Amino acid sequence: MNAMILIFSAGVLAGAMNALAGGGSFVSLPALIAAGVPPVQANTSSTVALFPGGLASAWAYRDGLRPVGAVSLRALLVTTLCGGLVGALLLLRTSSAAFTFVLPWLLLVASVALAFGRRIGEAMRARWHIHAHAVLTVQFALGVYGGYFGGAVGIMMIAMWGLLDNCDLKHLNAQRTLLVSAANVVAVVAFIAANAVRWPETLIMLVGAIIGGYSGARIGRRAPPGTIRTITLLATSCITLAFFVKTYAPTLLHR
Template sequence: MNPMFLTFSAGMVAGAMNALAGGGSFVSLPALIAVGVPPVQANASSTVALFPGGLASAWAYRDGLRPVGAVSLRALLATTLCGGLAGALLLLHTSSAAFTFVLPWLLLVASIALAFGRRIGEALRARWQIHAHAVLAVQFALGVYGGYFGGAVGIMMIAMWGLLDNRDLKHLNAPRTLLVSAANMVAVLAFIMANAVRWPETLTMLVGAIVGGYGGAHIGRRAPAGIIRAITLLATSCITLAFFVKTYAPTLLHH
């Protein structure tokens, strides 16, 4: 298959997934690796390719921006930017071999967050409350994760904020999209400045992601949410399993 066609198609699917239920990086990252982009560069390029779609979502939600509990949005934004930069720099100093080793576990964490994030958040809210000063420490850690990898980080943010804010979770979508985009933005700038982006594949995927995101938004208005979620979870689970097999099966067979 032509590499540019593959990256464009993967971008379309990833953009549609992000518009529908999240998890687009589960498609964009493996596609870039499949066309020969080294793993660390593939992760950086995937972040750049999917960034405009996330930025558009943040702009669409701008009217709903509010503080999260007693924590100001400005403090959360500054903390997330610092964490995102730290995560991006950590990725740039990670070898391809080390990233390949840890990637299946990152995908597993993101898969669990996609599948059970809301339930875990509800269970935690029923038992615990988190103090406002602790939110910024956790937010910094989530910013690091967002800059380094970022899969399902928005769901993780909402689960954590739910321990502080009793608002309907739908009202947390606006700060979620802004802060996820903030972590991605500083990571994108770091990746570009470090020349860690493979531009031909990235630009092709970026165009596909815009097309897919637009189409996904229209599909989301008509398709049942349960079916969309089931397909997303099936796809992410299969991709995660495939990376575990690819990474660890040769070692197990050798022993």
């Protein structure tokens, strides 16, 4: 019972975080692991549990869908779907031990993207521009990352799209939401087909995430954006540090 309460509460918090600033998987994944779900299954179950909220956001943004610079949305969508499938299949072939070893680094990459993604994107735009074909290559790689783990992948996409000429960053939320959902949808299908989802925990977290997503959207209309961002970054940084300590401290102490 305590484990289920933990999972439901984590779902509520993760849904709220995704609605406010992103980073919900920083809460959902550790909660599932703490509840006894093996790491790889925890990641697949977290993806499935948080997917409906992302899909709802993509539907809400549908009127804003348009090409990204000179790159058609259809090309980006197909590329992301292919990358997401590759990432999901890679995850399914990853052992729990290997995933446990690499997880802190994935969390670190996502933390850096959440904290500095916009600044990094602005610095890159001041120095470089890339061709549409290069965008599709990077988009495939981000699709792989999205299907495998996906933390802060939407921010990474926007930073990369900003390197295109004549790309208006103010109107990319619809494309970002759709393509993150695209990477997730093929991953969800692959995880379900492979019977890699812990359904009791997933369904409880899914209900919590829906409640949290709705509540987070309402809170986001009133809470100062700076406060939300600060709390999100503090939480993600602490969780990342905790995973590094948990994974690598025992090894260092035994040397």
